[in-house]
Amino acid sequence: MSTDANGLAVDVRGLRKQYGDMTAVDGIDLEIRRGEVFGLLGPNGAGKSTTVEILQGNRERDGGEVSVLGTDPAHGTRAWRSKVGIVWQDESAPAELTVRETVRHFARYYPRPRDPERVIAQVGLEAKADSRVKALSGGQRRRLDVALGVIGDPELLLLDEPTTGFDPAARHQFWDLIRALADEGTTILLTTHYLQEAEALADRLAVVTRGRVAAGGTPAQLRDRFGSQATVEWTEPDGTPRSERTATPTRTVAELTRRFDGEIPGLLVSRPTLEDVYLRLTGQAGATGATGASAQGDAR
Structure with a gap:
């Protein structure tokens, strides 16, 4: 199996991983094209981090075929590893060094690193370079982790929950950085x-649950396939709020327009969001108070 021949950066077939009696990954298939941003979604314990x-080659698999940049990660050479950058959930930078010292130090590990000063600027740490x-x-610190992930000029960058703990402003700045890296061909x-992050950044997505891929495609394709019904809301003449879930919202609005002879009080048409689709695919559609935006961490 070769990723070079078919234009794929990652090609995974039937991936399996067991931890004792627990099946963490149960036959996952993935295809990630060169140059795209691919989102892997799923609840805690779904198998994403594994x-x-x-x-990356840091954990052995129990079954299946895996090709990353044309190489089986289980047999990746030092040259291959230099092509794969990663940003884990945990911080990796030494506390006593400055930002500049840290980035320059990590740059020495790679045969053709990016310019450290440019990378520091890319992640928005110029003012903190000597801190x-x-x-x-x-x-x-999370921005510094990203700098260390890209300093080797990787062909593939693996980002595992990169914005956990970010405030909204920092998260949007991080998104700009990821878009810039993608524009450069990474x-x-x-x-x-x-879910908002996945929709903002990913060209395609895979939703993983219980170690399997439940669905894949572009965000729009997932909404179309698994979020068929829209909600139409309006207010009756006596002030009573009404709503209706329908697969034909345009027809419903047309019928209301005729009934109200023009303007429809309080009209609101809501189409399924990626979050709605995600909750449905992961069996959490009836859950309240716990959405993708509020979940934290992923042990495996």
Whole structure:
């Protein structure tokens, strides 16, 4: 199986991983094209982080075929590893060094690294270049982790829950950075619990639950396939609010227009969101108070 021949950066067939009696990954198939941003979604324990670890070559698999940049990660050479960048959930930078010292140090590990000063600027840490890592805020440390992930000029960048703990402003700035890297041709695999993040960044998505891929496609394709019904809301003449779920919202609005002879009081048409689709695919459609935007972490 060769990713070079078919234009894929990642090609996974029947991936399996067991931890004792627990099946973490149960026959996952993935195809990630070169140059795209691919989102891997799923609840805690779905198998996302285990899959990323296997793709990087840091964890052995129990079954299936895996090709990353034309190589089986289980037999990846040092040259191959230099082509794969990764940003884990946990911080990896030494606390006593400055930002500049840290990025320059990690650059020496790679045969053709990016310019450290340019990378520091890309992640928005120019003003903190001479600050020690231990003095950085949580968001700034996360930016440094990203700098270390891209300093080797990787062909593939693996991002495992990269914005957990970010405030909204920092998250949007991070998104700009990811878009810039993608525009430069870097293939990016992103695992995230934030549905808005996945929709903003990913060209295509796979939703994983119980170690299997429940569905895949572009965000629009997933909404069309698994979010068929829209909700039409309006207010009756006596002030009573009404709503109707329908697969034909345009027809419903036309009928209401005739009934009201023109303007429809309180009209609101809501189409299914990616979050609605995600909750349905992961069996959480009836859950309240716990959405993709509020979930935290992924042990595996």
